Amino acid sequence: xxxxxxxxxxxxxxxxxCTSGSGQAGDSLQVAESLVAATPAAPPANATPAGTxxxxxxxATAMVLDPETRTLAVAVTQxxxxxxxxxxxxxxxxxxxxxxxxxxxLSLAAPGGPLLAxxxxxxxxxxxxxxxxxxxxxxxxxxxxxxxxxxxxxVVATPGDQTITVLRGSREDRRIGRFEGAAVLxxxxxxxxxxxxxxTSVTPVDLDTGEPGAGLRAGDxxxxxxxxxxxxxxxxxxRGGELLAFSGDPLLMRLRYxxxxxxxxxxxxxxxxxxxxxxxxxxxxxGYDVSGAEPVERHRFPTVHQPNSVAVDxxxxxxxxxxxxxxxxxVVQP
Numbered sequence: 001x002x003x004x005x006x007x008x009x010x011x012x013x014x015x016x017x018c019t020s021g022s023g024q025a026g027d028s029l030q031v032a033e034s035l036v037a038a039t040p041a042a043p044p045a046n047a048t049p050a051g052t053x054x055x056x057x058x059x060a061t062a063m064v065l066d067p068e069t070r071t072l073a074v075a076v077t078q079x080x081x082x083x084x085x086x087x088x089x090x091x092x093x094x095x096x097x098x099x100x101x102x103x104x105x106l107s108l109a110a111p112g113g114p115l116l117a118x119x120x121x122x123x124x125x126x127x128x129x130x131x132x133x134x135x136x137x138x139x140x141x142x143x144x145x146x147x148x149x150x151x152x153x154x155v156v157a158t159p160g161d162q163t164i165t166v167l168r169g170s171r172e173d174r175r176i177g178r179f180e181g182a183a184v185l186x187x188x189x190x191x192x193x194x195x196x197x198x199x200t201s202v203t204p205v206d207l208d209t210g211e212p213g214a215g216l217r218a219g220d221x222x223x224x225x226x227x228x229x230x231x232x233x234x235x236x237x238x239r240g241g242e243l244l245a246f247s248g249d250p251l252l253m254r255l256r257y258x259x260x261x262x263x264x265x266x267x268x269x270x271x272x273x274x275x276x277x278x279x280x281x282x283x284x285x286x287g288y289d290v291s292g293a294e295p296v297e298r299h300r301f302p303t304v305h306q307p308n309s310v311a312v313d314x315x316x317x318x319x320x321x322x323x324x325x326x327x328x329x330x331v332v333q334p
Contacts, residue, residue, distance in 0.1 A: 021059055024270070036251075038043035038238035039224075046161050047306040048326075050285075058100055058326055059078070059324055065320065066112065067314055072084075075117065080101055082106075095132050099119060100119050102120075103118065104120065114130065126138075140156050141161065142323070143159060150207060153168055157179075157184065163176060163178060174210050176212065181198025183195055183227050189247070193233060195218065195222055195223075197237075200220060200237070201284070202232075204251050206269060214250070215298070220237060220239030223238040223264055226267060228270065229270045231248070233246045238263055241263070261280070261281045262280045263277045271315060274290070274298065274312070279307075284302060285302075285319065287334060
């Protein structure tokens, strides 16, 4: 019988660390002198991918689906472009949007767009309107890697300056730090949370005061996160092989659940309360029902090789997985 390890944490005494507005947000959470961010695994594929696969002989570095315009946006390299697909017909030629460099993350400012595409090598945040693909670029020094819209502000992870940058429109409002490995940003309670991949931590930040709150360790190699309709943030620990869940106000770790296989990509279907995670060490996609106190596995599929990116359509339930080594875009209908 498989042993399930789901731990509910009711206090911040476990795996917690404090920050201050003047200190390094991850100092008290650091566990090694040399910090190295977790990365996806890349073993050979050993099974035929489930569903259908649309060929795409280019490396996909990020992907997001806009359910309102039915647009699947895939960032690729060689050359660096954003490919805008019609979700209903992935075999049709996509609309290419040139990018000034490689994009590591894509996000939606809101349903219907615009897309937010930080380009670290160019120190730019690229906003792409949907469906017309009009492009606006904003200079954001600090090698921006991730972005999230919060009301009328856009918050950008800028680890090159060990900060996060708050924009109002195209104007820089403030910088908050320090965060050596700021990578993924997401709303959590009344604040915005920073996932620091180097310190493998989650720290809430008050955008109005610019003050970081108390941070928590997030396993041994936290990499990506998504927020569900209940306001819980699910974080994948790639190095530790776990799924973690956090709530805000105050920040608490609510769940630690074993998830072996170097989890990396994560997406949430709010219609079905299904959390989809790619396991890069196994070339698998797993779907968990997260409507209750602990995850319940509902689906597991073999994927394209190097399944680093995943997106889900909450209308149809279709799940899309993009290969990071030119294996194409896979579509699975659970």
